[in-house]
Amino acid sequence: MDVLDLTRLQFAVVTIYHYFFVPLSISLAGAAAGLQLTWMRTGQEKYLHLTKFVGKLLIVTFAVGVVTGLVQEFQFGLGWSNFARFYGDVFGPTLAIEGMLAFFLEATFLALWYFGWDRLPRKLHAATIVIVAVGTVLSAFIILAANSFMQNPVAYSLDPVTGRARLDSFGELLLNKVNLAAFPHTLAGACMVGGSLLLGIAIWRRRSDAGFAPLARLGAWMTVTGGALTALTGDHLGKVITEVQPMKMAAAESLYETTTGAPFSIFAIGDISGGKPFFSIELPWLLSILAKGSPGAEVQGIDDLQAQYAAQFGPGSYVPMIPVAFWTFRLMIGIGMLAMAAAALYLWTTRKGRELDESRRWSRLFLRFLPLIPLLPTAANSLGWIFTETARQPWLAFGISRVADGISPGLTSGEVLASLLAFTAVYGIVAVVWLRLVRHLSRQPLAPPPVEAAAEQTAVPVY
Amino acid sequence: MIAVWFSLVILCWVLFFVLEGFDFGVGLLGPIAGRDDHERGAIVRTVGPFWDGNEVWLVAAIGVTFAAFPDWYAALLSGLYLPMVGLLLLLAVRGVALEFRGKGDGERWRRRCDAALTAASAGIVLLWGAVLGVLTHGLALGQDGQVTGTGLGRSTAPLLTWPALVGAAAALFAALLIGAMFLTLRTTGPVHLRAQRLGIVLATGGAVGLGATGFATGSRLVLVAAILCVGIAMLARTGQELLAFAGTALGVAGTVVAVFTAHGDVVLRSTLDPAWSLTMTGAAATDSALRLLSIVGVVVLPGVLVYQAFSYWVFRRRVASERVPS
Numbered sequence: 001m002d003v004l005d006l007t008r009l010q011f012a013v014v015t016i017y018h019y020f021f022v023p024l025s026i027s028l029a030g031a032a033a034g035l036q037l038t039w040m041r042t043g044q045e046k047y048l049h050l051t052k053f054v055g056k057l058l059i060v061t062f063a064v065g066v067v068t069g070l071v072q073e074f075q076f077g078l079g080w081s082n083f084a085r086f087y088g089d090v091f092g093p094t095l096a097i098e099g100m101l102a103f104f105l106e107a108t109f110l111a112l113w114y115f116g117w118d119r120l121p122r123k124l125h126a127a128t129i130v131i132v133a134v135g136t137v138l139s140a141f142i143i144l145a146a147n148s149f150m151q152n153p154v155a156y157s158l159d160p161v162t163g164r165a166r167l168d169s170f171g172e173l174l175l176n177k178v179n180l181a182a183f184p185h186t187l188a189g190a191c192m193v194g195g196s197l198l199l200g201i202a203i204w205r206r207r208s209d210a211g212f213a214p215l216a217r218l219g220a221w222m223t224v225t226g227g228a229l230t231a232l233t234g235d236h237l238g239k240v241i242t243e244v245q246p247m248k249m250a251a252a253e254s255l256y257e258t259t260t261g262a263p264f265s266i267f268a269i270g271d272i273s274g275g276k277p278f279f280s281i282e283l284p285w286l287l288s289i290l291a292k293g294s295p296g297a298e299v300q301g302i303d304d305l306q307a308q309y310a311a312q313f314g315p316g317s318y319v320p321m322i323p324v325a326f327w328t329f330r331l332m333i334g335i336g337m338l339a340m341a342a343a344a345l346y347l348w349t350t351r352k353g354r355e356l357d358e359s360r361r362w363s364r365l366f367l368r369f370l371p372l373i374p375l376l377p378t379a380a381n382s383l384g385w386i387f388t389e390t391a392r393q394p395w396l397a398f399g400i401s402r403v404a405d406g407i408s409p410g411l412t413s414g415e416v417l418a419s420l421l422a423f424t425a426v427y428g429i430v431a432v433v434w435l436r437l438v439r440h441l442s443r444q445p446l447a448p449p450p451v452e453a454a455a456e457q458t459a460v461p462v463y
Numbered sequence: 464m465i466a467v468w469f470s471l472v473i474l475c476w477v478l479f480f481v482l483e484g485f486d487f488g489v490g491l492l493g494p495i496a497g498r499d500d501h502e503r504g505a506i507v508r509t510v511g512p513f514w515d516g517n518e519v520w521l522v523a524a525i526g527v528t529f530a531a532f533p534d535w536y537a538a539l540l541s542g543l544y545l546p547m548v549g550l551l552l553l554l555a556v557r558g559v560a561l562e563f564r565g566k567g568d569g570e571r572w573r574r575r576c577d578a579a580l581t582a583a584s585a586g587i588v589l590l591w592g593a594v595l596g597v598l599t600h601g602l603a604l605g606q607d608g609q610v611t612g613t614g615l616g617r618s619t620a621p622l623l624t625w626p627a628l629v630g631a632a633a634a635l636f637a638a639l640l641i642g643a644m645f646l647t648l649r650t651t652g653p654v655h656l657r658a659q660r661l662g663i664v665l666a667t668g669g670a671v672g673l674g675a676t677g678f679a680t681g682s683r684l685v686l687v688a689a690i691l692c693v694g695i696a697m698l699a700r701t702g703q704e705l706l707a708f709a710g711t712a713l714g715v716a717g718t719v720v721a722v723f724t725a726h727g728d729v730v731l732r733s734t735l736d737p738a739w740s741l742t743m744t745g746a747a748a749t750d751s752a753l754r755l756l757s758i759v760g761v762v763v764l765p766g767v768l769v770y771q772a773f774s775y776w777v778f779r780r781r782v783a784s785e786r787v788p789s
Contacts, residue, residue, distance in 0.1 A: 056566060059562065059566075060562060060563060060566055062515075063515070063558055063559055063561075063562035063563070064559060066515060066518065066558060067554060067555035067558040067559060068555065069522075070518070070521065070522060070551060070554060070555075071551045071555070073522055073525050073526060073529075074525060074540055074547060074551055076529070076536075076537075077525075077529065077536045077537050077539065077540025077541060077547075078540045078541060078544055078547060078548065079541075079544075081537035081538070081540065081541035082537070084529065084533055084536060084537040084540075085533055085534055085537045088529060088530070088533020088534070088536070088537070088748055088752075089533065089748050089749050089751070089752040090752075091529070092526070092529035092530030092531070092533050092536070092748060092752065093530040093748075093752050093755050093756055093759075095526040095529055095530065096523065096526035096527045096529065096530040096756060096759070097526075097755075097756075097759050097763075098526070099519060099522040099523045099526040100523055100526070100527075100759055100760075100763045100764060100767060101759070101763055103519050103522055103523075104516065104519050104523070104767045104770075104771070105770075107515040107516045107518070107519045108515075108516040108519075108767075108770055108771055108774050109770075110515065111511075111512040111513065111515055111516060111774060112512070112773075112774050112777060114512075115511060115512040115778060116512075116777060116778075119777050119778065120777065159749070166749050166751060166752075167749070167751055167752050167755065168751065170755050408537075408541035408544070408609075409541075409607070409609050410541060410542070410609040410610050410611055410612070410617060411541065411544065412612070412613055412614055412615070412617055414613075414614045414615045415544050415545055415614075415615060415617065415618060418545065418548075418615060419544070419545065419548040422548060422549075422552055423548070423552065426552045426555060426556065427555075430555065430556075430559055433559065433563065434559075437563055437566055437567060440566070440567060440568055441566060
């Protein structure tokens with residue numbers, strides 16, 4: 001691999017890894033806030049214990065999110081300095097504003113909440129976790145605006161002297177139609193990840209601690225609701241993407257010829273890049289419905305788009321890696337639906353306080369599978385991002401800046417390889433430690449032991 | 464306008480180095496000021512509620528640098544590629560060790576977290592010090608604003624120069640001193656006593672060392688720092704802990720400002736040809752981006768300072784390090 005490929009791989013590794021923890025932080029913050037408010041309204045102790053449990057998961061997850069998010073902010077200067085120069089006017093303020101407006105809120109108030117149980121008045125304390133939850137959502141909105149610029153550059157003009165992008169309107173940048181579609185889709189996906197983690201843990205612990213029972217239903221509801229919203233918002237996002245990046249949707253179906261009433265294949269065997277697959281299961285008209293909202297609509301094919309882009313931007317290939325786009329798109333949808341179906345099945349079989357009959361074989365299998373359910377939305381999320389980012393190639397910012405033009409000019413392959421190995425090793429260790437810690441935290445009894453050691457002395461104020 | 468933004472960039476970096484400086488110092492001092500698991504727990508708890516908010520100042524600093532001076536951000540990070548990657552990884556280990564320490568089970572787990580915390584803090588302090596040292600000296604920027612070279616040495620060679628080594632040593636001293644002062648301020652019992660003694664020794668040693676260097680080189684800045692150290696030692700000895708800490712913070716802040724303004728309006732000096740240096744105006748973003756940032760800086764930043772101050776006020780009580788007899 002050359003420097004460009006290595007740098008791309010490194011960016012992919014640290015970004016996908018960071019995104020294991022982001023959706024969890026978003027949804028766990030929301031869940032903790034919801035549970036605490038429920039505790040305050042109902043006065044039932046069990047909700048307080050669950051709030052504290054979710055809070056512990058949140059704090060270890062947030063810590064990993066913070067330290068890997070920091071890497072993200074440096075990435076553009078490290079490996080992609082030409083992109084940073086070209087795009088700095090747009091991207092720099094966006095990152096700076098995200099940090100100052102949202103990230104400070106999250107970090108400061110999460111600490112106030114976690115350590116402030118007996119230091120803050122009850123209502124103020126509840127407000128801190130609500131602020132954290134709002135902060136995570138705000139953070140997501142601003143960062144997704146930066147990403148949406150790369151899919152659909154808006155609110156900029158090219159400086160005639162420097163040839164660089166210049167930000168015209170921050171409001172317009174935030175209200176990019178891709179962002180308005182991608183933001184709810186991302187939040188819904190996040191809700192699935194957090195919900196399925198809670199469901200998985202609760203099922204795993206249900207026998208040894210009855211306190212986990214409400215968590216299973218909360219997690220299942222979050223997964224099902226999140227799943228339904230992911231599908232709805234995904235449908236809308238698909239239509240917006242068809243409009244602004246028709247090549248991406250054509251690649252998702254490996255549709256080479258422009259077709260009216262285009263079908264959607266659920267599965268294909270054989271050559272999907274170029275030739276005809278020799279076996280595929282196709283649903284008629286579905287691609288036209290997904291892309292344009294009408295069964296008879298015309299969907300542009302890869303060959304036509306390639307010819308159109310070559311005429312517009314000059315010679316070269318504008319076709320992304322078709323098999324990657326084709327399969328990530330399908331797997332994202334399929335795996336996400338599987339998670340949602342499993343959670344829905346759990347809700348149905350345990351409706352009105354029923355319990356799963358463990359003498360039956362399928363129930364036992366189902367209960368054994370459920371603790372693994374968090375893996376599904378996590379995988380679907382990663383596949384979704386891989387689809388979004390690889391099917392954008394060869395562009396960094398669609399139509400204005402190519403990947404090959406963005407890399408840091410002086411970078412050597414030895415440096416990138418060394419850093420890639422270092423990131424992989426350290427991130428790998430952190431992932432293992434995080435998993436073990438989540439397992440350890442989930443094993444603790446929910447109700448705290450009667451006497452907890454006083455952490456701080458109350459007699460001597462510092463200031 | 465550009466000068467105003469340059470000041471804001473420096474302010475963010477100053478806040479990062481002061482606030483995270485004592486976090487790093489506390490991490491470093493774990494095995495020195497804490498004799499057992501219980502005492503080391505107390506030491507970690509002194510920064511527990513703060514380190515995360517403090518670290519966001521790095522996010523703010525690098526974000527504002529990117530926003531206001533994209534060329535500076537691009538040249539600095541790609542030119543110091545490997546040291547920056549090292550810093551990020553060490554920061555990751557440090558943050559995770561701090562946050563995970565109290566969540567796991569058993570003394571062995573906590574010992575491992577403590578070891579990771581101390582080692583990572585030491586690495587971070589030495590590397591940041593080296594990077595600041597390199598900033599005073601400059602990088603081998605070519606005409607196109609790029610650092611040229613081959614292999615791993617391209618971005619690591621600047622660390623093996625005298626300015627970098629002096630910077631690393633100075634940072635280690637400063638982190639230990641500010642960490643000791645912060646611990647003195649935030650603890651009671653045996654840890655408090657040890658931190659106070661350490662602070663006095665460090666400040667006195669610093670006063671002697673800096674004084675000698677100041678007289679030898681004739682640098683007024685170093686002499687001022689030496690006088691500040693004398694003051695800190697005296698304040699720490701008389702138990703005026705808040706003032707001693709404030710004095711140390713002032714020293715760190717002054718040093719960071721001095722590093723960033725060492726070459727006037729040149730933000731990154733080229734060691735190859737002064738004409739290839741990166742200037743404030745040359746690296747700045749467009750007016751529209753700067754205007755947007757001004758609004759945010761005026762509206763949002765004061766709010767951040769207020770609620771961060773509030774969090775320091777909420778957790779103002781000292782952490783007890785003596786064992787409660789059971």
